[in-house]
Amino acid sequence: MRIAFHTLGCKVNQYETEALKEIFAEREHEIVGEEECADLYIINTCSVTALADRKSRQYIRRMKKKNPQAAVLVTGCYAQIAPDEVAAIEGVDIVTGTNEKSNIAEYVEEFFSKRETCEIALTPERHVLPYEELRDYDETGIVTSMESRTRAYIKIQEGCDRFCTYCIIPYARGKSRSRDPFSIVAEAEALIEKGFKEIILTGINAALYGSEPDFAYNGDKEGIEIIIDLIGRIEGDFRIRLSSLEPTVIDKEYVTRLFKYDKLCHHLHLSAQSGSDAVLRAMNRNYDRSEYLEIVRTLRDFDPHYGITTDLIAGFPGEKEVDFRDSISLIEEAEFCKVHAFNYSKRPGTKAADMHDHIAPVVKSRRTADLIAAGEASAARFFTKCIGTKRRVLVEEFDVASSAFVGYTDNYIKTYISDRSDCRCGEFVTVTLTEIYKDGMKGE
Numbered sequence: 001m002r003i004a005f006h007t008l009g010c011k012v013n014q015y016e017t018e019a020l021k022e023i024f025a026e027r028e029h030e031i032v033g034e035e036e037c038a039d040l041y042i043i044n045t046c047s048v049t050a051l052a053d054r055k056s057r058q059y060i061r062r063m064k065k066k067n068p069q070a071a072v073l074v075t076g077c078y079a080q081i082a083p084d085e086v087a088a089i090e091g092v093d094i095v096t097g098t099n100e101k102s103n104i105a106e107y108v109e110e111f112f113s114k115r116e117t118c119e120i121a122l123t124p125e126r127h128v129l130p131y132e133e134l135r136d137y138d139e140t141g142i143v144t145s146m147e148s149r150t151r152a153y154i155k156i157q158e159g160c161d162r163f164c165t166y167c168i169i170p171y172a173r174g175k176s177r178s179r180d181p182f183s184i185v186a187e188a189e190a191l192i193e194k195g196f197k198e199i200i201l202t203g204i205n206a207a208l209y210g211s212e213p214d215f216a217y218n219g220d221k222e223g224i225e226i227i228i229d230l231i232g233r234i235e236g237d238f239r240i241r242l243s244s245l246e247p248t249v250i251d252k253e254y255v256t257r258l259f260k261y262d263k264l265c266h267h268l269h270l271s272a273q274s275g276s277d278a279v280l281r282a283m284n285r286n287y288d289r290s291e292y293l294e295i296v297r298t299l300r301d302f303d304p305h306y307g308i309t310t311d312l313i314a315g316f317p318g319e320k321e322v323d324f325r326d327s328i329s330l331i332e333e334a335e336f337c338k339v340h341a342f343n344y345s346k347r348p349g350t351k352a353a354d355m356h357d358h359i360a361p362v363v364k365s366r367r368t369a370d371l372i373a374a375g376e377a378s379a380a381r382f383f384t385k386c387i388g389t390k391r392r393v394l395v396e397e398f399d400v401a402s403s404a405f406v407g408y409t410d411n412y413i414k415t416y417i418s419d420r421s422d423c424r425c426g427e428f429v430t431v432t433l434t435e436i437y438k439d440g441m442k443g444e
Contacts, residue, residue, distance in 0.1 A: 001030065001039045001108075002032050002037070002038040002040070003032065004034045004036060004038035004041050004063070004066075005017050005021065005034060005042050005043075006044070006059050008045055008052060008059065009044075009047075009052060010048070011243055012155055012204060013044050013077075015143065015155045016044060016140065016155070017042075019143045020044075022145065027105055035066070036066075039070055040071045040112075041066065041073070042073045042104075043056065043060050043072070043074050044075050045074060045075065045077060045079055046076060047077035047081050047168055047347075048167075048345075049347075051345065053078055053082075060072060064090075071093040071111060071112070072092050072094075073094040073107075073108060074086050075096045075097070076098065077168075077169065078172075079095050079097060079098075079128065080128060080172045081171060083095050083097070083128045087123065094124060094125045094126075094127070095125065095126045095127070095128060096128065097127065097129050098172055100129070102139060107127055131171055133174075134159065134175065135174065136177065137180075139183065142183070142186055144190045144194055145194075146196070149195070149426055150196065150394055150396045150407075150425070150426050151197070151200060152198070153200045153243070154184055154187050154199060154202065155203060156201050156209055156227055157179060157204065157205065157208060158173060158174070158178075158204055159173040159175050159177055159204055160175075160176055160204050161208075162205065162246070162248050162249075162286070164273075164283050165283055165284045165352040166316065166344065168347040168349060169204060176205060176211055181217060181226055181230060185227075185230045189234055195426060197237070197239065198241055198394055199238060200241045201227060201240065201243060202244075205246050206244060206245065207224060207244075207246045207249035208246075208249055209226070211223070224245075225257060225258070228261050228264055231263075237428065239264070239394070241264075242264070242268060245269070245270060247270050247271070247272070248286045248287060251287075251291065252297075252298040256298060256302075265410040265412070266307060267306070267308070268299065268307075269310065269311075270295060270309075271310060272327075272334075273312060274323065274327055274330075275312075277289050278323055279316050279319050279326075282316065282352075283313075283352075289326065289330065293330075304385070305385065305411055307409075307412035307413065308335075308337060309338040309340070310338075310340070312339060312371050313341075313342055314327075314341060314342065314364050314367035315343055315364030315367055315368070316352065317355035317356065317357050317358045317359065324370075331375055332378065335381055335385075336378050337411070337412060338375065338379060338412070339372065339374070339375025343361070343364040343365060344359065380436060383413065383436045383440070384436065386411075386433050387434065388432065388434075389432070390432050391409035391430070393407040393415045393429055393443060394407045394408060395407040395417070395423050395424060395425050395428070395429055396408070404417055405417045405423040405425070407429075409433075409443075413433065414438075414439055414441070415433065415441055415443040416440065416443065417431055417442075417443045
């Protein structure tokens with residue numbers, strides 16, 4: 001069987017698609033590109049915004065047109081939250097929830113077996129557990145291949161029980177649950193043995209790793225430290241990066257404990273969402289602006305060039321202009337090296353959807369544009385301060401347009417290296433950062 005995939009959304013979704021590809025390949029099915037003719041199209045959906053839902057619907061219809069005789073399976077967050085809506089889309093044959101990925105191959109093979117004997121039901125199959133039953137970590141096995149040949153994601157955690165008022169994802173992913181640490185280490189060992197030089201730990205809310213009351217680990221570490229410590233003991237020249245840590249979970253004492261791990265990159269993604277205390281309370285973020293900036297100062301005291309990236313939402317219900325200016329000033333004070341800014345998206349079923357004083361779309365768009373501009377100026381200031389510093393770059397590709405090798409420093413600066421004598425894709429090289437260039441810096 002020829003199977004094509006399309007993935008929307010976050011790094012967790014991308015990781016889960018890679019896991020599905022390996023499961024199907026092990027069962028001797030052929031994985032083909034999404035633009036090719038296939039017998040089955042699998043769409044791994046996102047539902048973080050209304051736009052994500054719309055894109056998911058567009059791709060479902062688009063994939064079916066590739067081969068009208070093909071079957072279409074829809075999985076991921078959109079399928080979990082709105083299975084009836086997804087099943088009603090013309091051409092959908094199977095709908096599976098977020099905790100069913102380890103069973104998808106069986107569902108598919110059973111479906112095609114029924115098709116051969118004309119036993120197909122008139123309505124799409126649905127395999128979606130209710131929210132209350134999303135309790136166990138769905139283990140999809142060891143993933144040993146990624147589209148990138150240098151950096152590999154490892155999913156360590158599933159779900160979130162923080163319930164920020166704007167966020168639908170806890171309902172799509174269920175309560176927080178952690179993957180077995182030794183399964184994570186086995187996957188890291190396999191990836192490092194295959195030549196991957198950067199291991200990125202990811203999850204729906206990775207900072208919650210090990211937080212369940214029944215989580216069992218026989219060691220002196222807690223939380224995500226367990227995984228950093230265990231992977232750090234593996235022999236080899238590689239580094240570890242955290243995809244994100246939520247300030248709803250961590251504080252300055254928490255990040256201080258991470259400084260002792262030599263293989264951990266000097267970069268954290270800390271989702272601020274707003275710089276206004278009033279908005280943060282309305283979002284149920286459980287920290288204030290000063291606590292957030294304490295984490296930033298702690299990181300920069302350890303390394304003045306510590307890379308910090310963030311997310312910010314523009315136009316949350318009730319956000320006044322003074323609240324918005326607080327987000328602008330947070331960018332200026334924190335000197336992020338990258339800012340991801342988004343319009344607030346109303347998600348039915350969340351508390352924010354029922355709040356008063358929703359912001360006009362034109363105002364949200366203007367504020368988002370201003371946040372992006374402030375983020376670009378912040379990145380330029382951060383890059384300027386890094387001029388003359390030496391950092392280690394993992395070389396990932398050769399950029400023909402720039403005639404340079406390109407990779408990322410440990411503190412997450414995209415670096416263009418024109419002096420190519422010592423560069424090899426998939427290897428580390430130490431560079432001196434010399435100037436701002438394109439979306440990053442030049443390095444020698």
